[in-house]
Amino acid sequence: MTGSERGQTMATRVGAGITADVADTVATPKATEPPEPSGPSGIWHRGRVLATAALLLGLLLLLHASIPNRTGNLGSLVETFLPWCGLLVPLLLAGALLRRSATAVIALLLPAAAWLNLFGPLLVDKSHPGGDLTVVSHNVGAHNPDPVGTARALAGSGADVLALEELAARARGTYEKELAKAYPHHTVQGTVGLWSRFPLSDTRPVDVKMDAGPLGDAKPAEVKMVYNRGMRTTVATDHGPLAVYVAHLGSVRVNPRAGLSSGRRDAGAQSLGQAVAAEENERVVLLGDLNGTLDDRAYAGLTSRMESAQEAAGSGFGFSWPAAFPVVRIDQILVRGVEPESAWVLPATGSDHLPVAARVSWRTR
Incomplete structure (x- = not known):
């Protein structure tokens, strides 16, 4: 076998080895994190952290009177700025929509309803003409x-x-x-x-x-x-x-x-x-x-x-x-x-x- 023929044979073997390695890599990928569910079922699994935050916000609005004042008058401090907690609802909603999380959107119904129950009447003009x-x-x-x-x-x-x-x-x-x-x-x-x-x-x-x-x-x-x-x-x-x-x-x-x-x-x-x-x-x-x-x-x-x-x-x-x-x-x-x-x-x-x-x-x- 001539030198030229030996070179061609070696190149063929190396090429075959590389092709086999690539095939093995494609066939057996490295272990990775499982992807998040997609499609209709995925919207219920995504955004669990957002949903938890929404539920906690709702509980804060519903149970603010139960927050103790023993340490730093925490209850009074929360109640002083309680109306501003409503700003967290659209922020969490934006996050839920970005994550396309139905779970988080539904969880946000609790703080939204609680805030409207507390402060919704203030948004309506209740004035009447006249007065003494x-x-x-x-x-x-x-x-x-x-x-x-x-x-x-x-x-x-x-x-x-x-x-x-x-x-x-x-x-x-x-x-x-x-x-x-x-x-x-x-x-x-x-x-x-x-x-x-x-x-x-x-x-x-x-x-x-x-x-x-x-x-x-x-x-x-x-x-x-x-x-x-x-x-x-x-x-x-x-x-x-x-x-x-x-x-x-x-x-x-x-x-x-x-x-x-x-x-x-x-x-x-x-x-x-x-x-x-x-x-x-x-x-x-x-x-x-x-x-x-x-x-x-x-x-x-x-x-x-x-x-x-x-x-x-x-x-x-x-x-x-x-x-x-x-x-x-x-x-x-x-x-x-x-x-x-x-x-x-x-x-x-x-x-x-x-x-x-x-x-x-x-x-x-």
């Missing part, structure tokens, strides 16, 4: 750079009764001067005040548990009055006497380690609830910055006795803070014995809060 009295509440802000503009905006709001919170001593004279023409009657108790078109009587401060210092040290009586953040008065309206409470409850803080710190606010809400419960006047309105949403269980003593004007006669959530981009409603108007006809949020002033307003009537439906 317009009330407005505004935390004007201790560091408001434009108290004159704020006072003039409030005077032009059409309010018959106007409550102001966080009145700084240096700005008090400005508000009294600018509001004097529209409101011949007013009273200031510490850092809260009420301006009215009607006469006022039986005015007194209301203890909202803000008389202790940062370490619990009791303040002297004269200092307490300066920092008083609650009051009660009787407004002699054309339809009869109306008891009006004005309150600015303690602030809350969110700390990554301690959670929601709201001890003073919660104590103030409890004290305010007791004052309203003891109120002898049939018709009562509470105006103020309560530093929390009414979904928070801390306000059970108030919400069990009074009705939110926004929930009864408003449209939407009525978020009031922060003014630049409101995400929660912490400024409230609660009523008892009068009927809310409409409720709304007024345009921004120089404060970091938005003013809130309501129109109420003496008749009941």
Whole structure:
């Protein structure tokens, strides 16, 4: 055999070996993960993680009242931002559609139904025309750079009764001067005040548990009055006497380690609830910055006795803070014995809060 023939024979053998190896590789693939099911059955097997997340979200919305407050006031923290949990529903839905998962889509029915049950009624305009009295509440802000503009905006709001919170001593004279023409009657108790078109009587401060210092040290009586953040008065309206409470409850803080710190606010809400419960006047309105949403269980003593004007006669959530981009409603108007006809949020002033307003009537439906 010549050299050329031997070379051709060797090349033939090598080529045959490579062909055999390739054939073996094709015939016996390496072990891999089994592919996800496709076709009609696959849509039920995909997206199990998304489905689990949807079910957990639904349970959170349904059982939020069962979340304990023992550690960092976790329950109150969740309830403060509970409406925003609804944003997770379309996000999870988008993921379910991308994964083409029927299981996840069906699981999302639970949180969607739970959210609509809790907050769906707020999306409907429940206002009615008419009403006998317009009330407005505004935390004007201790560091408001434009108290004159704020006072003039409030005077032009059409309010018959106007409550102001966080009145700084240096700005008090400005508000009294600018509001004097529209409101011949007013009273200031510490850092809260009420301006009215009607006469006022039986005015007194209301203890909202803000008389202790940062370490619990009791303040002297004269200092307490300066920092008083609650009051009660009787407004002699054309339809009869109306008891009006004005309150600015303690602030809350969110700390990554301690959670929601709201001890003073919660104590103030409890004290305010007791004052309203003891109120002898049939018709009562509470105006103020309560530093929390009414979904928070801390306000059970108030919400069990009074009705939110926004929930009864408003449209939407009525978020009031922060003014630049409101995400929660912490400024409230609660009523008892009068009927809310409409409720709304007024345009921004120089404060970091938005003013809130309501129109109420003496008749009941």
